Amino acid sequence: MNIEVMHVGPLGTNCYIVWDENAVCAVVDIGGQAEKVAEFIEEQHLKPSHILLTHGHGDHIGGVEGFLTMYPHVKVVMAPEDVEMITDRQKSMADPCGCEESEFTPDILVNDGDVITVGDMDFTVIKTPGHTEGGVTYLYGKMMFTGDTLFAGSMGRTDLYGADNEKMAQSLCRLAQVEGYRIVLPGHGTASNLEDEKRANPFIRKALAGMKLL
16 A cells, blocks of 8 residues: 655645555545646556545545546545535635635445445545534544544634534544554644544543533
């Protein structure tokens, strides 16, 4: 397994490209700048198979439309609760954040516990609402792609459309209970690991203690 992180779009979203030994790859949160992502894929001779979206905000779904014009066979994966954000640029924060246009129809709508197979890789879906109603985390190997649910030392905003403090607390508790050493790969900022977050992240500590997050 190999992984590359690229910073894309106006908010520098973390776009992750993950590929197996046969060069079949998934793109997690393409976020924008489809040509930049495609350039890396072509340089590495990768075979894109799926786009895995952690939620429907414009800084994460931006670039999907452009990417599909180059790779029309690629399957787009997201939760059904956030589909409405694709065509509503206010709910998705695409207009306020200056994100590019990106209209598309997802191919696979995931629910909790679903497994998305990309080449030799199996990504397990955990529903993690709170930042948006349709937020999900993808688990693969020791990695967890947390989108804007869990950041290094912080959490995603809960004052936007579809956000909810109580659901965020439940999602943070659920992530904290994932067994095994896990590398946290968030939608923004630096990577971390779950043990450090359980020990030092104030929002996870509050969630586990049953306290209000904010």
